[in-house]
Amino acid sequence: MKFGIFEGLQLIGALGFFIYGMKVMSEGIQKVAGSKMRQILSAMTSNRIKGVITGFTLTGLVQSSSATTVMVVSFVNAGLLSLTESIGVIMGANIGTTITAWLISIVGFKVKIASIALPIIALGFPLLFVSKSKVKAWGEVLIGFALLFIGLNELKGSVPDLKSNPEILEFLASYTDMGMISLLLFIGIGTLLTITVQSSSAAMALTLVMANQGWIPFELAAAMVLGENIGTTITANLAAMIGNIHAKRAARAHFIFNIFGVVWMILVFGLFITGIDNYMQSTRGVSPLDPEQYASIPIALSFFHTSFNIINTLLLVGFVNFIAKIVIKMVPSKGDDEEYHLEHIGLNMIKTPDISILEARKEIAKFGMLTSKMSGIVRELIEKKKIGKINKLVERVKNYEEITDRIEVEIATFLSKVSEGNISEESSFKIRGLLSINNDMERIGDIFYQLSLAISRKQEDKLWFTDGQMAGLYEMFTLVDEALAIMNKNLESDYSKVTIDESLAKEREINAKRNDLRRKHLGKIEKGEYDIKSGLIYSDIFNLLERVGDHVINVTEGIVGEV
Numbered sequence: 001m002k003f004g005i006f007e008g009l010q011l012i013g014a015l016g017f018f019i020y021g022m023k024v025m026s027e028g029i030q031k032v033a034g035s036k037m038r039q040i041l042s043a044m045t046s047n048r049i050k051g052v053i054t055g056f057t058l059t060g061l062v063q064s065s066s067a068t069t070v071m072v073v074s075f076v077n078a079g080l081l082s083l084t085e086s087i088g089v090i091m092g093a094n095i096g097t098t099i100t101a102w103l104i105s106i107v108g109f110k111v112k113i114a115s116i117a118l119p120i121i122a123l124g125f126p127l128l129f130v131s132k133s134k135v136k137a138w139g140e141v142l143i144g145f146a147l148l149f150i151g152l153n154e155l156k157g158s159v160p161d162l163k164s165n166p167e168i169l170e171f172l173a174s175y176t177d178m179g180m181i182s183l184l185l186f187i188g189i190g191t192l193l194t195i196t197v198q199s200s201s202a203a204m205a206l207t208l209v210m211a212n213q214g215w216i217p218f219e220l221a222a223a224m225v226l227g228e229n230i231g232t233t234i235t236a237n238l239a240a241m242i243g244n245i246h247a248k249r250a251a252r253a254h255f256i257f258n259i260f261g262v263v264w265m266i267l268v269f270g271l272f273i274t275g276i277d278n279y280m281q282s283t284r285g286v287s288p289l290d291p292e293q294y295a296s297i298p299i300a301l302s303f304f305h306t307s308f309n310i311i312n313t314l315l316l317v318g319f320v321n322f323i324a325k326i327v328i329k330m331v332p333s334k335g336d337d338e339e340y341h342l343e344h345i346g347l348n349m350i351k352t353p354d355i356s357i358l359e360a361r362k363e364i365a366k367f368g369m370l371t372s373k374m375s376g377i378v379r380e381l382i383e384k385k386k387i388g389k390i391n392k393l394v395e396r397v398k399n400y401e402e403i404t405d406r407i408e409v410e411i412a413t414f415l416s417k418v419s420e421g422n423i424s425e426e427s428s429f430k431i432r433g434l435l436s437i438n439n440d441m442e443r444i445g446d447i448f449y450q451l452s453l454a455i456s457r458k459q460e461d462k463l464w465f466t467d468g469q470m471a472g473l474y475e476m477f478t479l480v481d482e483a484l485a486i487m488n489k490n491l492e493s494d495y496s497k498v499t500i501d502e503s504l505a506k507e508r509e510i511n512a513k514r515n516d517l518r519r520k521h522l523g524k525i526e527k528g529e530y531d532i533k534s535g536l537i538y539s540d541i542f543n544l545l546e547r548v549g550d551h552v553i554n555v556t557e558g559i560v561g562e563v
Contacts (some may be wrong), residue, residue: 009052013159017127019202025144025219032137047090048320052313055092060099083246084324087253091185091313091320094258097201098306111311117146117153131425132419133172133265183269186220187262192236204305211297218297219273222304227263229258229309233543252327261312352544353427356418360411365491367407367441370556372484374400374448375548379477381455383472390456397452404445411438431560437491437558440551447551451544458537466530469538472517476545483552503556511548515543 120142127139177495194203204225211221233255263273277289316323377397384390410434414437419431458465465473483506490498521539524530530538 014158021147022456028137028140052092054088056096056488059093059096087113094309120146134219186223187227190224191231194231196230200228203228208298219506233258247330249327251453353423368488368491376453394452394456408442433558440554444551507553514546
C-alpha cells in the first residue's frame with residue numbers, strides 16, 4: 001500500500017469524520033440537557049470533590065474534555081461558578097475524557113459499531129424533522145454517535161500499517177532507543193498532533209489506532225498520550241487569547257494542572273510502564289511490551305491514560321485554591337479598563353441558549369453599572385466652572401457613550417446569533433426582553449452625553465444657574481440615581497423574582513419632580529427672574545433627566561416581561 005497525497009487526504013478526511021461526529025454528538029447532548037446541566041453544575045460544585053465528580057460525569061456524557069472546559073468557562077462567565085469551582089470541574093474532565101479511550105479500546109475494536117452505524121443514522125434522521133427541540137437534539141446525538149464510529153472505522157483503514165510501509169518502521173526504529181530523548185520526542189509528537197486536530201479525544205483515537213495496528217510500541221504510545229495532555233491545554237490557551245479574563249484564567253489553570261502531571265510522570269515513566277505491564281500480565285496474561293502482542297496495547301494505553309489522570313487529580317485536588325491564586329497572578333485584572341469591555345460574552349464557543357442568555361444578562365448588568373457611572377460624571381459637570389476640567393469630563397462622558405454604543409451592538413449581535421439557532425419559545429421571549437433592555441441602556445448613554453453637551457454649552461457661554469436651579473437639578477439627579485440603583489439591583493437579581501412596583505414608584509417621583517420644576521421654572525420666566533438662555537438649558541436638563549427615568553422603567557419592564 002503506497003501512502004501518498006491521496007492516502008494522506010483520506011486519513012485527514014477520516015479524522016474529520018471522527019471529529020465532526022464527536023462535535024454533533026456533543027452539541028446534541030448539551031441541547032438535550034439544557035438548563036439541567038446548569039442546575040447540576042450549580043448543585044454539584046459546592047466543594048472540590050463534587051466538582052471533580054461533576055467534571056468527570058459531564059465529560060463522560062459529551063465525550064470531550066474540550067467541550068466540558070468550554071461549558072465550564074461559559075458558567076464562570078455567567079457567574080454560576082467561581083474560578084476555584086471551575087478548576088475542580090476541569091480536573092474531573094481530564095479523568096472523564098479517558099472514557100473515550102476505553103470506549104474505543106473495548107467497543108470500537110471488538111464490536112463493529114460501524115456496521116450498524118447506518119441503521120443508527122436511520123433512527124436518528126427522522127427525529128431531525130420533529131418540531132420539538134429536545135427530540136430533534138436526540139436525533140443529533142444518535143447521528144453524531146454513528147458518525148463518530150464511522151470515522152473511527154475509516155481511521156483504522158486509512159492509517160498505514162508496518163507491513164505495507166517498512167520505511168515508517170525504519171524511521172521510528174531510529175528514534176525508539178534514545179532513552180529520555182525518545183520519550184520527549186514522542187511527547188512532542190502527541191502535543192503537535194493534538195494541536196493539529198484540535199481535539200485530545202481525536203488524537204487519542206489516532207494513537208490507539210496506530211498502537212492497535214502495531215505501528216508504534218506501547219512506551220511511545222504512552223508518551224504520545226502525555227503529549228496529548230499538553231496539547232489540549234495549548235489549544236485551550238490559544239482559544240482563550242481572544243477571550244476574556246475568566247477564559248484566560250481557566251485555560252491557565254488547565255495548563256498548570258496538566259503540565260505538572262506530565263513532569264512528574266516523566267520522572268517515574270519507566271516504573272509506571274513496568275507497573276502497567278505487570279498488571280496486564282497478571283490480569284490478562286498479555287504484555288503490551290511484547291511486539292507480538294500489540295493487540296493488547298489499546299487496553300493498556302487506556303489503563304495508563306486513566307490511572308495517570310486519576311493520580312494527578314488526587315495529587316492536586318487539595319491545591320485548588322493555590323492554583324487559583326497562581327492563575328490570578330498570571331492573568332491579573334486590568335482594573336478600570338476591564339469595566340469598559342465585554343467580560344462575560346465574546347468567546348466563539350459551543351453554548352446552549354440557556355447559557356448564552358445567562359451570559360448576556362450578566363453583561364447587561366455590567367452595562368447598567370456603566371450608565372450609573374455616567375450619571376455621576378454628568379452630575380459633577382454641573383459644579384465645574386473651569387473650561388479645562390469641563391472639557392475633560394465631557395470627553396469622559398463621550399468615551400463612555402462610545403463604549404455603550406459598542407456594547408449595545410455586540411450584545412445585540414450575540415443575542416441575534418443565539419436566536420438563529422434551534423431555540424424554544426421561552427428562550428425566544430427572553431431574548432426579545434434582553435434586546436429591549438439592551439436598547440434602553442444605549443439610549444440612557446446617549447441622553448447622558450446630550451446632558452454633558454448641554455451643561456458644557458452653558459459654561460462656554462458664561463451662563464450660570466441660580467441656587468434654586470442648582471438645588472432643583474440636584475434633587476432630580478438624586479431621584480434618577482435612586483432609580484438607576486433599583487434598576488441595577490433588578491439586573492443583578494433572578495429575573496423571575498423581580499417585581500415592578502418599586503421601579504414604578506420611583507418613576508412617578510421623577511415625573512412629579514419634573515412637573516414641579518417645570519411649573520416653578522415657567523413661573524420664574526414669566527416674572528423675569530431667570531436669564532432666558534440659562535433657563536432654556538436648565539429646562540433641557542431636567543427634561544432629559546426625566547427621559548432617563550423613562551428608559552430606566554423600560555428596563556425593569558423588560559426584566560419582568562412587559563415588553
